[in-house]
Structure formats: structure tokens, C-alpha cells
Amino acid sequence: MGADPALTPGALAPAAPLARARGRRLTGERLRPPGEPRRAGYLFLLPALCVYAAFVLVPLGHTVWLSLHRWDGLLPMTWAGLGNYEQIVRDPGLRGAFGHAFVLIAFYALVPVSLGLVLVAALSRGRVRGQAAFRTVLFLPQVVPMVVVAVIWRLIYEPQHGSLNELLRAVGLGGLARPWLGDFTWALPAVGVVGTWVMSGLALVLFMAGVQKIPQSLYDAARVDGAGPLREFFAVTLPNLRGEIAVALTLTTIAALRNFDLVYLTTQGGPGDSTSVPAFQVYNRAFRVGQVGSAAAVGFTLACVIFLISFLITRIAERGQE
Amino acid sequence: MTKKPAVLAGLVLATAALGAALAGTAASGGERSAAAKATVTLLVWDQEVRGGQNAAMNALNAAFQKRYPNIQIKRVAKSFTDLQTTLKLAASGPNPPDVVEANNGYSAMGPLVQAKLLMPLDRYAARYGWNARYSAGIRRMNMFSADGKRFGTGSLFGLPMTGEVVGVFYNKAKLRQLGLGVPKTFEQFETALAKAKAAGETPIQFGNLDKWPGIHMYEEPMLQDTPKTWARSWVFGAGVPSFENAGTKTAAATLRKWVENGYFTDGYAGLGYDPSWGDFGKGQGLFLVTGSWVTADLKKALGSGVGFFLLPPHAGRPLATLGGEGLPWAISSKTKNADAAAAYLDFITNARAAQVLADNGLLPAMKAPVKVPAGLDTEVYAAWKLANAKDAIVPYLDWATPTMYDTLTAAIQKLMAGKSTSAQFTAEVQKDYAAFHKGGS
Numbered sequence: 091m092g093a094d095p096a097l098t099p100g101a102l103a104p105a106a107p108l109a110r111a112r113g114r115r116l117t118g119e120r121l122r123p124p125g126e127p128r129r130a131g132y133l134f135l136l137p138a139l140c141v142y143a144a145f146v147l148v149p150l151g152h153t154v155w156l157s158l159h160r161w162d163g164l165l166p167m168t169w170a171g172l173g174n175y176e177q178i179v180r181d182p183g184l185r186g187a188f189g190h191a192f193v194l195i196a197f198y199a200l201v202p203v204s205l206g207l208v209l210v211a212a213l214s215r216g217r218v219r220g221q222a223a224f225r226t227v228l229f230l231p232q233v234v235p236m237v238v239v240a241v242i243w244r245l246i247y248e249p250q251h252g253s254l255n256e257l258l259r260a261v262g263l264g265g266l267a268r269p270w271l272g273d274f275t276w277a278l279p280a281v282g283v284v285g286t287w288v289m290s291g292l293a294l295v296l297f298m299a300g301v302q303k304i305p306q307s308l309y310d311a312a313r314v315d316g317a318g319p320l321r322e323f324f325a326v327t328l329p330n331l332r333g334e335i336a337v338a339l340t341l342t343t344i345a346a347l348r349n350f351d352l353v354y355l356t357t358q359g360g361p362g363d364s365t366s367v368p369a370f371q372v373y374n375r376a377f378r379v380g381q382v383g384s385a386a387a388v389g390f391t392l393a394c395v396i397f398l399i400s401f402l403i404t405r406i407a408e409r410g411q412e
Numbered sequence: 413m414t415k416k417p418a419v420l421a422g423l424v425l426a427t428a429a430l431g432a433a434l435a436g437t438a439a440s441g442g443e444r445s446a447a448a449k450a451t452v453t454l455l456v457w458d459q460e461v462r463g464g465q466n467a468a469m470n471a472l473n474a475a476f477q478k479r480y481p482n483i484q485i486k487r488v489a490k491s492f493t494d495l496q497t498t499l500k501l502a503a504s505g506p507n508p509p510d511v512v513e514a515n516n517g518y519s520a521m522g523p524l525v526q527a528k529l530l531m532p533l534d535r536y537a538a539r540y541g542w543n544a545r546y547s548a549g550i551r552r553m554n555m556f557s558a559d560g561k562r563f564g565t566g567s568l569f570g571l572p573m574t575g576e577v578v579g580v581f582y583n584k585a586k587l588r589q590l591g592l593g594v595p596k597t598f599e600q601f602e603t604a605l606a607k608a609k610a611a612g613e614t615p616i617q618f619g620n621l622d623k624w625p626g627i628h629m630y631e632e633p634m635l636q637d638t639p640k641t642w643a644r645s646w647v648f649g650a651g652v653p654s655f656e657n658a659g660t661k662t663a664a665a666t667l668r669k670w671v672e673n674g675y676f677t678d679g680y681a682g683l684g685y686d687p688s689w690g691d692f693g694k695g696q697g698l699f700l701v702t703g704s705w706v707t708a709d710l711k712k713a714l715g716s717g718v719g720f721f722l723l724p725p726h727a728g729r730p731l732a733t734l735g736g737e738g739l740p741w742a743i744s745s746k747t748k749n750a751d752a753a754a755a756y757l758d759f760i761t762n763a764r765a766a767q768v769l770a771d772n773g774l775l776p777a778m779k780a781p782v783k784v785p786a787g788l789d790t791e792v793y794a795a796w797k798l799a800n801a802k803d804a805i806v807p808y809l810d811w812a813t814p815t816m817y818d819t820l821t822a823a824i825q826k827l828m829a830g831k832s833t834s835a836q837f838t839a840e841v842q843k844d845y846a847a848f849h850k851g852g853s
Contacts, residue, residue, distance in 0.1 A: 162523050163500045163501070163523070164500050164503075164504055164523045164524065164526070164527040164529070165523065165526055165527050244621075244684065247682060248679075248682065248683065248684075248687065249677075249678065249679020249680075249681075249682045249683055250677075250678060250679055250683070250691075251687075255679075268679070268682070269621075269679035269680070269681045269682025269683065270682055271621055271682045272620065272621050272679070272680070272681025272682030272683070272825075273681065273682065274826075274829055274831060357621065358622065358623050358821075359818075359822075360621070360623050360821065360822065360825050361620075361681055361822075361825040361826070361829060362822045362823075362825050362826045362829075362831065363822050374818065377496070377497040378496070378497075378519065378814075378817075379519065379814050379815050379818070380500075380519060380523060380814050381814075
């Protein structure tokens with residue numbers, strides 16, 4: 091930038107007479123209140139900022155720019171104003187996609203976090219033999235690539251030879267067996283359950299790490315005071331896990347909202363549009379249908395929703411701490 | 413016999429191309445002696461990556477290099493999805509492939525023509541006699557108006573190499589057990605379905621989890637209830653005829669009736685395409701309505717126990733069937749070696765190439781007769797030849813608009829599940845169609 095800090099009128103003004111009195115040797119630098127960062131400090135930020143700008147800010151800006159146009163990816167774009175955003179509100183298909191994403195939050199975030207808390211409450215009560223082994227097994231779904239997860243669950247849900255339906259038939263509940271991923275009512279929950287399966291391990295491992303941080307003395311004190319397991323959970327475990335819960339909720343919610351691979355590989359948004367989600371629409375519109383502007387608008391809206399929700403989660407977690 | 417002049421022309425052209433290359437190098441300061449050895453490089457993007465396709469491509473490319481040592485083929489093979497998602501960016505970029513497979517219709521070829529990125533091939537078609545190589549129905553699938561807004565008319569922009577036809581694979585033993593012969597009319601086909609059901613057999617092996625098989629399952633009966641000229645006009649967007657008519661509604665009702673009668677695999681809505689034909693290969697189900705692309709796999713699974721026929725028309729009506737072509741090969745308008753590219757296109761679609769394709773288990777799109785192995789291959793090839801001879805081939809409905817694939821597959825899933833009526837179904841399809849065609853004309 092080359093701007094000499096000493097030349098900034100605001101910074102110099104009150105100290106100016108003193109500087110003049112001591113002669114020109116003194117620069118504005120010495121006159122800065124102690125602890126005030128030097129502007130030169132921003133130079134150190136520059137490399138990281140450049141990388142961040144090149145790979146995040148500029149593409150983001152470009153996406154917003156695209157979202158204000160109609161473009162098929164080839165021909166010159168035409169200005170669309172907010173038309174693409176209006177379409178998100180108006181088009182029942184796109185509105186539905188966002189609705190499905192919110193339903194998936196329940197399966198991806200709320201259920202795994204609740205489940206993780208229940209399990210961790212049970213585990214924190216006493217030493218469980220082979221805890222490390224449990225942890226590994228529960229965390230395993232996180233390690234398996236989503237493509238493999240999708241293929242496995244497609245097999246599990248298969249109408250005739252799938253293990254879920256075979257299990258139902260074996261225990262005499264054959265009436266409940268159905269083509270899960272092809273059922274208008276059950277396809278979305280079926281996809282959601284896969285999310286629960288993947289995310290539960292993550293939540294549990296986070297909580298188990300958090301519980302180990304809680305001083306044993308707190309539990310001892312609670313027990314001396316005659317707290318039962320329930321009371322102990324609400325008075326000791328839960329408040330001390332606030333940070334971990336916020337992290338788990340943020341991660342799983344983001345995973346729910348940006349879900350693409352699972353839907354793409356299991357149902358392609360079907361049957362009908364019953365499992366269509368925003369990220370799938372982004373891919374479809376940008377690469378298959380040739381509606382790049384609309385894809386950008388959906389993508390940017392999705393990013394905003396994700397930002398807003400993670401912001402809310404951290405705010406709530408922080409407020410609770412005060 | 414007709415291929416000789418074409419080959420000759422190809423040689424002449426290749427020489428011309430070499431000459432042009434020589435001139436180019438000389439002009440840019442290269443030495444004449446070095447330029448004499450210089451080769452023209454063709455960057456070719458294709459998606460012929462699966463077993464037989466890849467083998468055929470390798471054989472054809474090797475033969476081409478032998479014939480034209482001065483033209484170097486630089487092949488980039490990608491999966492279909494990969495090609496589809498990168499094609500537009502590559503074609504509009506500074507270094508586009510000279511030859512590329514561009515998907516038919518309004519979603520890929522249309523925009524590329526509109527952006528003037530593909531070269532009209534009429535000049536070369538006249539020189540090489542390409543128009544006589546294909547039946548009229550197949551040829552139209554590669555044509556676009558110069559502005560890229562009208563499909564199925566105007567200039568030729570691509571040449572298909574392989575063909576495909578949708579029909580009915582049947583389990584010979586099961587049909588015999590039911591005491592039936594190959595159905596000759598649509599009514600006989602429905603009788604067979606009812607008989608199979610009554611005998612506790614799955615009449616039609618079907619899985620619609622992947623969405624696209626539904627298009628074939630609907631369009632095949634639809635072509636028996638609508639005039640094929642109407643169906644073609646509708647797909648190509650000529651004259652913008654409405655989808656809301658008696659024939660399409662009758663077909664929708666038929667499909668729904670088949671679901672209600674339990675003619676499809678139990679749980680078809682949650683069954684993937686691959687497991688469904690896989691089950692047919694294991695001997696489950698009487699019929700399988702799908703395309704010629706599973707021929708090799710079914711032959712491997714069922715040997716001589718499987719046959720093929722085209723869905724028969726109602727008594728007294730003409731034959732009409734769903735079919736198409738592999739991705740057409742097109743030439744970039746930015747290429748510096750158009751003549752060499754045309755020689756390549758000619759080489760991979762001539763009569764000899766047709767035989768190479770057939771040898772690798774593929775159905776050539778060209779009319780040139782080929783020898784195919786006995787059994788299922790012969791039955792499928794005979795059906796393909798018949799459909800071409802009678803010009804009975806109608807393209808896929810989802811070619812009609814860029815968004816039609818999504819609209820149609822979702823609408824068919826709803827129709828089959830009883831979530832919408834025949835009238836609602838046709839209205840939904842027409843709405844997508846009208847929205848796309850209201851702008852252009």
C-alpha cells in the first residue's frame with residue numbers, strides 16, 4: 091500500500107506539537123498508544139489474505155455475479171436481476187428442496203446429537219471395558235467414503251433381497267416391508283437414517299472426548315449431594331459439554347444442508363421430487379440442464395442459510411456460557 | 413462397394429490436410445525438410461470407455477493411424493458423466509478438442525451449435541456420402557438449424573457410430589411354459605402379461621429407482637398409441653404439437669393399469685436398473701423392456717434361453733419403437749485440421765468400422781450390413797435392421813427440452829405410484845415443453 095502511518099492525519103494530530111518540539115527525528119510510530127497494532131502488521135496477513143481471496147472470496151463474488159444472470163454456460167449471459175432468487179421462493183420444486191434439507195437436519199444433527207448424549211451419559215457413569223474399541227466401531231461410518239456408504243445402504247434398502255426387508259419378513263413384520271427408496275413417503279426418512287448412521291459416531295466421539303475433560307471432583311460432589319444419574323447428567327455432564335455440542339451441531343447441520351452425494355447415488359432426487367435437495371439442484375442446474383445462473387442462486391442461498399444457522403448455534407452456545 | 417470412393421476421398425483429403433500443415437509450418441519459419449515429416453495432431457474426446465466400446469475404439473484408432481501415418485490421434489477417454497460436465501467449458505476454451513462426442517438434443521448439441529462451436533458437416537457429408545450411411549430417422553437426430561434452436565432439421569452436426577434400440581427381451585423357456593409364442597400384436601403382448609401373472613410369474617422385470625428406465629417403460633407403449641410422426645415432431649420441437657392428447661393419456665392409463673395388475677417386479681420403485689436386469693439374467697421375470705446395450709450381458713447370463721422382439725403395434729398399426737444412437741461425433745469449429753477430422757469421422761463410421769463395432773458386440777448405427785454372432789445378437793440386429801428399414805425409430809422423449817429428463821422421470825414415478833392421473837401427467841410434461849418452446853421458434 092505504501093501509506094506511511096505517520097502521515098495519517100488522525101493519528102498524528104494530538105501528538106503533533108510534541109513531535110515538533112522534539113524535532114523531526116521523531117516519527118509517528120513512537121507516538122502510537124502502547125499496544126496499538128502497526129499498520130505494517132497487515133502486511134503479514136497479506137499472503138494468507140491473497141490465498142483466501144483467490145480461492146474463496148473471488149469465487150464467492152463470481153457466484154453472486156452469476157446468480158444475477160441467466161446463463162447456459164456457453165452463450166453470452168443476460169441480466170436477470172433477482173429473478174433467480176425469486177424463482178427459489180416461487181418454484182415449488184426448489185422450495186421443496188430446501189424443505190427436504192431442513193427435514194434432513196433432524197436426521198443428521200438432532201438425532202445423532204441426542205443419541206450421542208444419551209450414550210455418553212451412560213458411558214460416563216462408570217468404566218466400560220473396551221471403550222476404545224467401541225469408539226472405533228462407532229466412528230467407522232465417518233471414515234468410510236460416502237460413495238461406499240450409499241452403495242451399501244442401497245443394498246440394505248433393496249425391496250426384495252435387501253437386508254432390511256428380509257429382517258422385517260423374518261420377524262413376521264413382512265407387512266412393513268416396502269421399496270424404501272422408491273416410496274414417496276419413506277424415501278426421505280430412509281436417506282435421513284443413513285445420515286443418522288454416519289453422524290452418530292462423530293457426535294459420540296466428540297462428547298466422549300469432552301466428558302474426559304470434566305473433573306471427576308464434580309461428579310463426586312454431585313454424588314455426595316445425592317444426585318441420581320439423571321440429575322448428574324443435567325447438572326454436570328450437559329453444561330460442561332456445551333462447547334462440544336455446539337461443534338457437533340454445527341458440523342452435522344452443515345453436512346445435512348450440503349448433502350449431495352447420498353441423494354445423487356441413492357435416489358437421484360426421486361421418487362418424483364421427494365428427496366430433491368438444494369445441493370443436488372445446484373449440480374443438476376449447473377452441469378446438466380444448463381441453468382448456471384439459477385444454480386449459482388441456489389448455491390449462494392444455501393451458503394447463506396448454512397452461515398446463518400452455524401452463526402445461531404455458536405451464539406446460543408456462547409450466550410449459555412455467560 | 414460404396415466405400416471405395418470414400419476411402420479414396422479420405423486419402424485425397426488427408427493429403428490436402430498434410431499440404432495445409434506444410435504450408436502452415438513453412439509460413440511460420442519451419443524448415444521444409446522438417447515439415448515434410450510433421451504430423452497433424454487430432455485431439456479426440458470420447459466416452460467409449462466400457463468394455464466392447466473401448467476395444468472397438470482402440471482397434472479403429474490403430475487402423476486409422478496405419479492408414480494415415482501423418483495424422484496423430486491424441487485420445488482423451490472420459491466417462492459419459494465426466495464428458496457431459498466438462499464439454500461446454502472445453503469447447504468454449506482456448507484449446508478445444510478437434511473431434512468430440514457431443515450429446516444429442518437441446519441440452520448439449522443445441523447450445524454448442526448456437527454458440528457456433530460445432531462445424532456444420534454438410535460439405536463433408538456430400539463429399540463422403542455420409543447421408544446415405546444412415547436411415548432418415550437416425551440422421552435427423554444429428555441435425556440442427558444454424559441458430560441451434562431447431563432440433564432434427566437443418567445441417568448435419570454429428571455422425572453416430574453405434575445404434576441402440578429398445579425392445580423386449582424375453583425368457584424363452586417361460587414363454588413356452590405359458591404355451592405362448594412371440595406376441596405379434598400389442599393385444600397379444602397384454603395377454604401374455606395377464607397369463608404370466610396368473611401363473612405366479614413376474615410378467616415384466618422392472619426397476620425404476622434410477623429414474624430413467626421409466627422413460628422407456630412409458631414411451632414404448634406410448635408409441636403404439638400415438639402416430640410416430642407426431643412423436644418425432646414433438647421431440648424435435650417442430651410445430652410445437654401438444655403432449656396433451658388422447659394417445660399419450662391412453663398410454664399413461666395403460667402403464668398405471670399394469671402397475672395395478674401387478675405386472676411389474678414387486679417393489680420396482682425401489683429397485684435399481686442394474687439389479688433388475690441382473691435378476692432377469694438369473695431367470696426371474698418373463699419380459700424385460702430395455703435397450704440393446706444389455707445384449708452381451710444377458711447372453712452371458714442366459715445363453716440361448718433369451719430372445720428379443722420389438723414391442724408389437726396394435727393390430728393394423730405400423731411398427732414404431734424407441735431407439736437412438738450412441739453419442740454423435742462432432743468437429744469443433746475452432747479446429748485447424750478440419751479435413752483430417754472429417755477423414756477421422758469418415759473412417760470410424762464406414763462399412764469396415766461397422767464390422768469392427770459388431771465384432772465387439774456393439775450395434776452399428778450405419779446401414780452397412782455386418783456379420784453378427786448367432787443367437788441373441790442376431791435377433792437384436794435383425795430387429796434393429798427392421799426398425800431402420802421401416803424407419804420406425806423414434807427418439808427419447810427426454811430430448812425434447814433440457815429439463816425434460818427431470819420433469820418426465822419425476823412425472824412417470826408419480827404416475828406409476830398413483831400420485832397423479834393421466835391428465836395431470838400429460839399436463840405436467842406439456843408445461844415443461846411449453847415453457848422451453850415459447851421463447852424460440
